[in-house]
Amino acid sequence: AQSVAQPEDQVNVAEGNPLTVKCTYSVSGNPYLFWYVQYPNRGLQFLLKYITGDNLVKGSYGFEAEFNKSQTSFHLKKPSALVSDSALYFCAVRDINTDKLIFGTGTRLQVFP
Amino acid sequence: EAQVTQNPRYLITVTGKKLTVTCSQNMNHEYMSWYRQDPGLGLRQIYYSMNVEVTDKGDVPEGYKVSRKEKRNFPLILESPSPNQTSLYFCATGQEGGYTFGSGTRLTVV
Numbered sequence: 667a668q669s670v671a672q673p674e675d676q677v678n679v680a681e682g683n684p685l686t687v688k689c690t691y692s693v694s695g696n697p698y699l700f701w702y703v704q705y706p707n708r709g710l711q712f713l714l715k716y717i718t719g720d721n722l723v724k725g726s727y728g729f730e731a732e733f734n735k736s737q738t739s740f741h742l743k744k745p746s747a748l749v750s751d752s753a754l755y756f757c758a759v760r761d762i763n764t765d766k767l768i769f770g771t772g773t774r775l776q777v778f779p
Numbered sequence: 780e781a782q783v784t785q786n787p788r789y790l791i792t793v794t795g796k797k798l799t800v801t802c803s804q805n806m807n808h809e810y811m812s813w814y815r816q817d818p819g820l821g822l823r824q825i826y827y828s829m830n831v832e833v834t835d836k837g838d839v840p841e842g843y844k845v846s847r848k849e850k851r852n853f854p855l856i857l858e859s860p861s862p863n864q865t866s867l868y869f870c871a872t873g874q875e876g877g878y879t880f881g882s883g884t885r886l887t888v889v
Contacts, residue, residue, distance in 0.1 A: 700876050709783070709869055709880035710822075756821060760876035765810055765829070766837065767876055769821040 668693045670740075670757045672770035679747045680778050687742040687773045689757030698760035699740045700767065701731055705753045713755075716740060727751070747777045781806045785870050785881035792860055792888055800855045800884045802870030810874055811853040812837070813845065815866040816883075822869065828853055860888040 670691045679685045691697055701713040714725025721733045731742045742755060754774050758767040784803045792798055804811065812827040814837075824837030828847040842864055844856040853872075857864060865888050871878040 698876055702880075707883075709882045710871075710878075711880070712877055715877060758876070764827065764835070765874075765876070766812070766824050766827060767822075767871075767878065769814075769823075771819055771821040 668759050668761055668768055670699075670759050670768060670770040672755075672757055672773045674773050675771075676774045676776060678776045678778065681749050682746055685744050685747040685751070685775065685777070687755050687757075687775060689740045689742065689770060691738050691740060691757075691759050693759055695762075697733075697740075698762065699731075699733065700758040700760065701725065701729070701740075701742050702756045702758060702769075703727075703753050704756065704772075710756065713742070747775075749777050749779055751775060752777045781879060783870055783872055783879050783881040785868075785884050787884060788882065789885050790887070792886070794861055794888055795859050798857050798860060798886075800857075800868060800870075800886070802853045802855065802881060803851050804853075804870075804872040804879070805851065806872060806879065807850065808872040808874060809850065811847070811870065811872045812878070813843070813853070813855050814869045814871065815839065816869060817866050825855070825868075857886075860886075862888045864888050 699716045702710040716733045724730045757770040786801045809830045813825040814822040816822045826845040828834045868884045870881040
């Protein structure tokens with residue numbers, strides 16, 4: 667069965683510092699990996715995806731993610747955090763048979779001024 | 780503007796009283812899906828639809844029904860709601876995992 671794990675419930679970082687939100691995956695075959703963000707009282711918004719190609723994927727709002735096949739990880743990164751980045755972040759893997767997204771439990775990112 | 784519209788945004792109801800949460804998309808996508816979000820559990824898929832008149836169960840379908848009579852609409856029906864269906868519900872549409880989500884419906888069943 668396919669799954670993703672987000673080992674941290676919360677990540678705290680100071681504004682201006684780099685941030686990393688961790689995600690590991692377990693799939694059979696090639697992974698289709700995604701990051702979504704949820705701001706308070708809003709639906710999820712697509713940030714970026716990895717299908718194939720370069721291991722470093724660039725997405726919206728200055729975020730990027732690094733795909734690492736040997737470590738089965740897809741960590742979300744940003745070089746310089748903003749207070750407005752504070753939100754709930756979800757990693758997901760796509761089941762290609764049903765088109766279902768299988769989500770992790772989410773990581774709350776708190777950026778302090 | 781590409782949109783997924785859910786109604787209502789908030790709903791408090793009593794156990795056993797049938798309710799429908801509507802979802803409408805203007806992007807002409809064939810695929811639509813319903814998820815529920817619960818703390819510590821992330822999002823779990825309830826039902827999905829690959830096309831008109833084609834629906835299938837997700838991971839947590841018990842207590843829910845859906846219909847897909849036309850491409851743009853995908854209502855979620857709770858025939859006899861129970862307190863364990865208190866949750867935040869999201870409708871989504873798109874393709875190949877790049878989904879657009881509605882703003883959510885926060886349902887409380889008392």
